Amino acid sequence: MPGLVLALAIAAAATLLGQLIPVVDGPVIGIVIGVLVAAVCKPGARLRPGIGTASKFLLQVSVVVLGSQLSLAQIVRVGIGSLPVMIGTLAVCLTAAYWIGRGLGIIGDLRTLIGVGTGICGASAIAAVTPVIGAASVEVSYAVSTIFLFNVTAVLALPFVGHLIGMSQHSFGLFAGTAVNDMSSVVAAATGYGSSAANYAVVVKLTRTLLIIPICLGLAALVGRRTRTAPATADAAGTAETAGTADTAGGADDRTRPRVRVGKLVPWFLIGFLVTATANTVGLVPSGAHHGLGELSVFLITTALSAIGLSTDLAGLRRTGPRPLILGACLWAIVCGTSLLLQLVTGSL
Numbered sequence: 408m409p410g411l412v413l414a415l416a417i418a419a420a421a422t423l424l425g426q427l428i429p430v431v432d433g434p435v436i437g438i439v440i441g442v443l444v445a446a447v448c449k450p451g452a453r454l455r456p457g458i459g460t461a462s463k464f465l466l467q468v469s470v471v472v473l474g475s476q477l478s479l480a481q482i483v484r485v486g487i488g489s490l491p492v493m494i495g496t497l498a499v500c501l502t503a504a505y506w507i508g509r510g511l512g513i514i515g516d517l518r519t520l521i522g523v524g525t526g527i528c529g530a531s532a533i534a535a536v537t538p539v540i541g542a543a544s545v546e547v548s549y550a551v552s553t554i555f556l557f558n559v560t561a562v563l564a565l566p567f568v569g570h571l572i573g574m575s576q577h578s579f580g581l582f583a584g585t586a587v588n589d590m591s592s593v594v595a596a597a598t599g600y601g602s603s604a605a606n607y608a609v610v611v612k613l614t615r616t617l618l619i620i621p622i623c624l625g626l627a628a629l630v631g632r633r634t635r636t637a638p639a640t641a642d643a644a645g646t647a648e649t650a651g652t653a654d655t656a657g658g659a660d661d662r663t664r665p666r667v668r669v670g671k672l673v674p675w676f677l678i679g680f681l682v683t684a685t686a687n688t689v690g691l692v693p694s695g696a697h698h699g700l701g702e703l704s705v706f707l708i709t710t711a712l713s714a715i716g717l718s719t720d721l722a723g724l725r726r727t728g729p730r731p732l733i734l735g736a737c738l739w740a741i742v743c744g745t746s747l748l749l750q751l752v753t754g755s756l
Contacts, residue, residue, distance in 0.1 A: 413457070473531060528588055
């Protein structure tokens with residue numbers, strides 16, 4: 408309880424500051440405060456259980472609640488023309504994250520977090536992916552900080568770019584919805600361009616958030632396969648010694664080999680996310696509850712990221728070096744360029 412109360416208190420302060428400074432959202436402020444607290448006074452053993460609960464379980468619950476803000480029908484409302492831009496930017500971003508991150512020597516989990524955070528929806532995507540791949544707290548902290556930096560850059564730079572090339576309200580809404588990560592930053596960037604741009608950008612952003620589901624399912628499958636492959640490789644030498652016995656068993660080894668259970672590849676919170684999104688689609692979530700549920704989801708994410716900040720190893724962060732920041736800059740520039748290029752190709756620009 409003490410660690411959980413501390414995380415909730417930081418989240419409450421971060422939420423208040425986020426309302427006073429709209430460009431900076433609560434989750435990012437929460438993780439910054441958590442890191443600062445950890446730097447001044449590292450949490451002791453009494454606080455760690457509650458901090459662990461907040462950083463893992465509450466994070467998963469926040470993803471489930473987030474689904475109540477989405478309607479599967481929104482994909483139709485944004486139009487077929489926006490789907491190639493959303494999917495194309497995500498595919499290019501994830502591919503670039505793999506190859507550029509590999510070239511920079513960045514380990515898999517960190518480049519995955521920065522990739523999905525840039526390609527999908529910032530802190531929310533990082534929150535969803537973290538328990539799937541088992542990323543370390545220091546990696547989550549660095550990824551969220553990197554995403555935050557380029558969110559602020561986008562809010563300041565994108566409206567200028569839009570006016571410079573003469574983008575319409577519709578095209579800028581699509582641009583902001585695909586090139587900016589967190590919802591608050593999307594709204595801030597698009598509102599500065601016009602109300603019509605803001606309305607369209609929000610729909611694009613919400614639809615883009617649905618891409619969390621296939622990405623997390625794919626990552627869960629990869630993690631599950633690697634988990635099964637590792638012990639099999641380690642036992643290969645011992646298995647070779649008993650090959651003759653296995654051959655005389657007439658295929659008994661195939662019958663006793665553990666089978667893959669698809670259900671274990673699907674984290675419970677992703678199922679909950681899909682259920683709440685479907686419930687919202689069919690009208691089971693009252694419209695009057697949307698605002699409250701949205702605020703609850705953001706607050707839970709803020710609490711989880713505050714706890715992650717509290718458990719951050721600053722020495723490990725320093726050892727990581729500037730390379731992840733370079734990766735984030737490259738990915739943000741690539742996503743912006745890809746969004747504009749795909750709009751030009753599809754006639755949306």
